[in-house]
Amino acid sequence: MSILNSIEISRVEMSPVEESSYTAEGPSKKAMCAMAFLKIIELCLIICCVGLIDEPATHSQLRAFVTPRVCAICYAAFGCYLIYTAIYLIMILVGDILNWRHNAVWMFIALTLFVICSGLLFRNWSQMKEYNYWHPNMQRLDLVLATASVALVTALIFIFDLCVTVRFGIQGDLD
Secondary structure, eight states: OOOHHHHOOOOOOOOOOOHHHOOOOSEEEEEEHHHHHHHHHHHHHHHHHHHHHHHHHHHOOOEEEEEOOHHHHHHHHHHHHHHHHHHHHHHHHOOOOOOOHHHHHHHHHOOOOOHHHHHHOOOOHHHHHTOOOSOOHHHHHEEEEEEEHHHHHHHHHHHHHHHHHHHHHHTTTTT
């Protein structure tokens, strides 16, 4: 027992720890603000798309304005990204952010879906002119054209968002 009492535990002196060597800084404020601003713009444009497609899709007795398949694709794309963008904004408010690679994949898929929706809506609008049937209320046809245009602008915003996300991600501002 006396041997154990006489052994002294030595202390190892360590160099002072730098603040940035072991702690993650998280996303920069500049990147978070830019991403939040883009998401707010996207959310507003998506809400416009949903509002514009609603009248020709649900209240038209003549399905020549928008075919049911195009309605289904538009509602799926617009609804999905409406929910995704709202969740992303809530995550930014809480202080948590999605990995930039995952966000870039989501933006690429959104870009693809919105270009497809825009193309199909433009095609429906163009084909309506070939039917030689002009309904007395052509406002629904104008709404189809407006939805296609807003969806195309939203796709351009998604391209910009994709570029900004990749740029901030490669620089390390979104880690």
